[in-house]
Amino acid sequence: MVHQHIDLSSSAHSTRLEKALFALVLKLELPTDFPAAAAQEAQEAVVRKPLPEEDRTDIEFVTIDPESSTDLDQAVCIRRESSGYRVFYAIADVPSFILPGGALDAETRARGMTIYLPQGRIPLHPEVISEDAGSLLPDQVRGAYVWDFELDDAAQVVRVGLGRAQVKSRAKLSYVGVQEELDSGKASENLQLLKEVGQKRIALERARGGASLRIPEQEVEADGSHYKLVQRAPLPVEDWNAQISLMTGMAAASIMVEHKVGILRTMPAPDESSIAKFRAQARALGAPWSTEVQYGEFLRSLDLNDPKQLALMHQAASLFRGAGYTAFDGEVPADPTQAAIAAPYAHTTAPLRRLVDRFVLELCDCLVNGREVPQLLRESLPLLPELMQKAGQLVSKAERSAMDTVEAAILASHVGEEFEGVSIEGPDAQQVEKAKQNGRSPYGTVQLTNPPVTAKYVGNMPVGQKIRVVLKEANIEEGKVSFDVVGGSVEGDDAVPNGENTADTVD
Template identity: 60%
Template sequence: MVSHQNIALTPEAHSTALAAALEALEIEFEVRIEFPPEVLAEAERAIAEFELPPIDKRDIELVTIDPATSTDLDQAVHLSRTAQGYLVHYAIADVPGFVALGGSLDAESQLRGQTVYLPHRRISLHPESISEDAGSLLPGQDRSAYLFSFTLDATGAVSNTVLERAMVRSREKLSYVGVQESLDSGTATEMMLLLREVGLKRIELERARGGASLRIPSQEVECVEGTYTLVADAPLPVEDWNAQISLMTGMEAANIMIQAKVGLLRTMPPPAQKDIDVFRLQALALGTSWSADQPYGEFLRSLELSDPRQLALMHQATSLFRGATYLAFDGELPEDLVQAAIAAPYAHTTAPLRRLVDRFALLVCSYASAGQEVPVEVRQVLPTLPDLMNGSNRLVNQIERAAIDTVEAASLAHRVGERFSAVTLSASESENGKGKPRGTLQVESPAVMARFEGSAEAGQHVQVELVQADLASRKVLFRIVGP
């Protein structure tokens, strides 16, 4: 696993200029900040009038597992062993119960698309009275949820799925770091041991399907007590195991909608052969053996990210994961239903507090599971969601990248002229055959990924000099000065 790297901003960088630059992103990208009064009023009425469902499943000892600071808790899980395998309960926040179709809150959420996470604030999809309180699966609180109950065989494969809207109560809010520490130290609860056991078996099933995933260390900005910190870290193993439960839920939700012949899937085409051929050449150039009969997903799992050349190769693999989108259908099933990286049909279902499409997937699945006709007002919205969500994803990716660039530039502004150790992630090339050759590199410490100028191949250890760190333009540039 890649080591955890931090850099906190110096006192000079904690200036009004940085705060203003981050706030300016909201204006630059035209992010909707405040909720209109009529939306807030509707949210308060929905909370006041909300009735818990009659089905009582509060005896299931659910827990949530999220980053330690999260308060918008979408999912809670419980795992137990059975004679034939496992029973997994997965509760998802009942956002549809608070958002009336066609209302002002519904319209506002469609304009927003998803929650935006910035270093200095979270801009929620829904008013915080719902997303962080009444709708969140907070511990010790009676909540309404869409409760999936999965019967798994000994291999971890799903043999039966039940979905019902029920009253639940989470017992505890756990963090990824805390659960991982308990597993590593041998103090984990039986349920967390089962999470690891089932998660590993689901990963094996993913391998057998031909699924693949990128394991690129994330680069994020954390803000603790007013101090911004850049963090680069690979996911903890428990995050992968927990994600497998979410993926399983999305796959089963997709199957429910496919059987009902109405719904919304998350799809991605398989990588083009030309992209695979280029990636094979990149693997060869970086000294990594890839046998002709080994699927690309299995090859990616074999890469060791502590090796800079293999880390660079993992970054190059992004070319294999293109074209993800949403597919709405009603009636005749489209031909291409598969999300290639998962190697199965899949639907975004498990994060309705933070992502718009999940609310509609839950509605469709709920009606279909009960053998009821999906209402026309739901069907009418489905075709509009792919374009809406694709646009929202583009916006969020742009603003989150801009936020990281802003903090990087501020954190390095006082270090222009200094030298750093780095690993090149891409080979340097000249744009249109003109100008100085440039590429992308990962500084070993601090956790900065930026452009460089100079000649180098991907996966090289290099010494670089910082030549630019400009807060106004969000530009950071290094120059190679030696191997």
């Protein structure tokens, strides 16, 4: 019988999981405690940090993040004006805590990004900064870089201002709570305008050919030693809020391109062979992609309740490759565009969690306000692409390995049992032939229904088909899960997860 529900509360597996997650930190040599000199610099910076002279605590900022977040980088306030909208976007003033060339500067360059693991985060900055003095916590006066946007009625940017100022967030809001307020009609004008501007910015994104993957997110929720695996689709408010961040990143890129100095987040357009392959996959899965429709618009049209179209969304990842950072000084890159956004773009809204944003904020503030760019800042720009690439690779490996470990723990009691899922990736002809030559079986990727696990299976089933697989191995210490395919065409409706789908837990 195919499993529909499983109990995952084994304390024995919990102990093994905790040990395996700890071992993962050691195995990957992830940074933990800050060096004494860096920690001391952080503490001294918190004590001495002067606030900017300009006072903008009159602006009714709010932060919108996952409920458990305490490293709050951004706060937003939107007002309606006769010509359109006024958007204020406050970003944590991280540069004011960092002594250029100091021990903390060196340590953050070595770390590059915050790493989020089930058992907790490994922060880019000491917590005294990232979760206290530098975080835009509610009812606290904080220093921030305040972006000031004037938008027309279509939410097009017509003027940009930027400066350091004192700000005070009025509330720490969560995505779930804001969505509920908007759906019930009880939201404040600020939040109603976030929806209004966000929707108009999405329309502008569609018009310029921007695109995004809408693959449901797989997350681990942790409460002490209690872990829960969740898969959910992003809430609409997350997209609207993200549009404000995207708008800011585009503005930062425009400023740097205009002044011919900076660092962009770039990604090439998909090549012809990738597009041709994806078009063939779309036809095979019964969702042909018309040559008259831009790929961003096509991806928005996919119904993730349909197993074949969910599989096609996973296949679309092949169109989103080659992202990186491009630094320049004196000559603008020949192609400064981030293809998925369909415009030049820069990372600038998450300085507590990502190294490059700190430099972009400080640089744009100098350029907008006519100040000379510090030499050490200018010299740092060409070093950042390699630092961010290295950090990104480590973060991806750590977070994927941790997810694999949790999945193995959740499934460890169920070896030999059957599960439902959908084949989201299968071997191509070349891979099948290579496997045959090596005396091995080809393998594909399955998205299970419950628990929401993505894993390899031995077999060769059509992409998009509902299948049954039997769990062959679940090794917690190695973070390894493997399945054998036992059949296709699963009976029943809606075998593919969409929206929130929470498995049982491992304690």
